[in-house]
Amino acid sequence: MDIGMIGLGRMGGNMAERLRRGGHNVVGYDRDPQISDVAGLEELVERLPAPRAVWVMVPAGDPTRQTIHRLGELLEPGDVVVDGGNSHYVDDQKHGEELAAKGIGFVDCGVSGGVWGLENGYALMVGGDEEHVKRLMPIFETLKPEGEYGFVHAGKVGAGHFVKMVHNGIEYGMMQAFGEGYELIAASGLVTNVPETFRSWKEGTVIRSWLLDLMVRAMDDDPELSGIRGYAQDSGEGRWTVQAAVDHAVPLPVITAALYARFASRQDDSPAMRVVAALRNQFGGHAVESAKGADSAGADVEAPSV
Template sequence: MTLSKVGLVGLAVMGQNLALNVASKGFQISVFNRSYEKTQDTERRAKEEGNLPLVGFKEMKDFVASLEKPRRVIILVQAGKPVDETIAKLSEHLEAGDLIVDGGNEWYENTERRAQEVAAKGLLYMGMGVSGGESGARNGPSLMPGGPKAGYDLMEPIITKIAAQVDGPCVTHIGPGGAGNYVKMIHNGIEYGDMQLIAEAYDILRTVGGFSNAELKALFEEWNRGELESFLIEITAQIFGVKDPHGEGELVDKILDKTGMKGTGKWTVQTAAEISVPVPTISAALDSRLISGLKEHRVQAAKLFSHQAPADRLGGLSKKDLADHVRRALYASKICSYAQGLNIIRTMGEQKNWNLQLGSIARIWKGGCIIRAVFLDRIKKAFDRDALLPSLLFDPEFANELQTRQASWRKVVSLAIENGIAVPAFSGSLAYFDAYRRERSSANLVQAQRDFFGAHTFERTDKPGSFHQEWAN
């Protein structure tokens, strides 16, 4: 029997589609799943999709024996304990020099711990972020592999072929250790911010502007032909046009306003706080999901608290003018959201000596992934101009974009507040921008308070050193 180039364990939606992707690129792949039914289902799909070179196995030892050496095994199972259990079973049959690649969303420190544990057996271990959902996994995802360069070299011939192709394969060696998982986690945090900003734009246009779903569909299609062109804007336009299969009107209006999540957004906010990087847009997106879960409370609160909307909700604007202001405000907020995420990546990369290349990371996000957008090409060029750029806000082109959109940005946030509409991501982005651009803030008073009650000391503006004042005297 011909040995397979690579193996894959875990045949849920992402695993099955990634395996078929590998096979469709001409690489023979062996697959294994705890429940054999999914293995059989994957073999059936491989046959239906053109007799792809995919072989399923019922026993782990036979699966491992089917791989050419050094063996390359991708695992796509639920994060946490299932990953450890899968590694333990694989390790019984693998040999020194073999490679395990975890393609799931995993906490980066778990990846680093596992790499140390399997190194004692001579095994290589990598964490590889896979973005793009079911369609991306099958047709070309954005891949973010991190770990030893030797491991990347083993996988490179395969992953450069299965990745999305936009100005080259959307994959690069992110860095050592848990860098791949970490960058994928922050990618998902940026995704949270992006989605929340779009949802707030929708709320303003619908509630203040009275836009119908048909008008929203047309508007988002128009936006997707300009500066906001992206996967999320594209699918949002499509969502507005889907009819309810069980009733009248559009399906979007029948969906309960309660958002789920799997944890990467929470991890992003937690790690940002730990390394002292402000991320108000991403934090607002997380908070919005948490508040959405309090549906029963919100129903009760709606009965308790009323709001008198202004007689002219549009504040003298036409619907066309409102749409244009929202577009400009959305783009400005998006710049801030990405700046925050990239600041997390840069800061952690410096602390961990990962030597992360932000321009390269932006490039591989241009295709395959959920946050793919034409906007990312401009981010790549910004870091090509200055690899040490302290923040995206300092790039001359993006700085000019923010400057020229200020008026629309402020108008949209003010209009939302006047109409009683919560826009935490829009307002958080604007507050981030305003805090960043002010040479002197109100933090001097906070530090004085800290010194008053806790003798935490303070610095002065007129002389060096650390000072304490006996304020009560």
């Protein structure tokens, strides 16, 4: 099958390569001319036979919006666009309506697999009309892992990125649980071999998983993880998951706490915890640590610890 791939970065480039290995003809465009097959979107569209299929793999937000808007100007009725980035599902609904008005199909596809996807395949979560999804199945079949699992047509336009958003929210909670468990085990003073403890869980336990495998792999390189700063970014899906939970009145305490933990990781000196320390000092006389690291005693009062 012929397909255009816009965005040949770490994910898009590997996906294009997997498709080529699967026998598909991929015309790739990237702003970096050294890895691009064409000079621009116009040439990409010209190189593809009608009806065309174009996969967009650029950062979410304005880059995706601008790319899809431009494709709407260049493509023809009967063509179809796939957004495989991490777009917000609300944007998908707008893009679907915009392209449908011109007779152009739209499919949103949440993609998971990271740098391992080239060899192992990508989990694909798709939203869109049945006719458009069916037409793209040769592409999906090549990108997904071999076997029964790794692909779902989740529902209408927006459904693919919605379930990918929730998938990433679940991922936040699972990673946070591993991190907290690690910290407690390391702090216990009882466990002298933390990496081997986690390695032992790779078989026979209910928490065995790919994330556990990756954690063990990280500790193989750095057993105490001393070379890594405890700072975690978020790519947006966690925030959108929590916002969707508010919109639908669905309680998500674990995922919400995991998101807030990432925010806390970015503060060398948390303003909120400074307030907590100051209040404990005021009502209980508990010692506080100065900005320079020295302890200072509070008022001479007897009070229970809080």
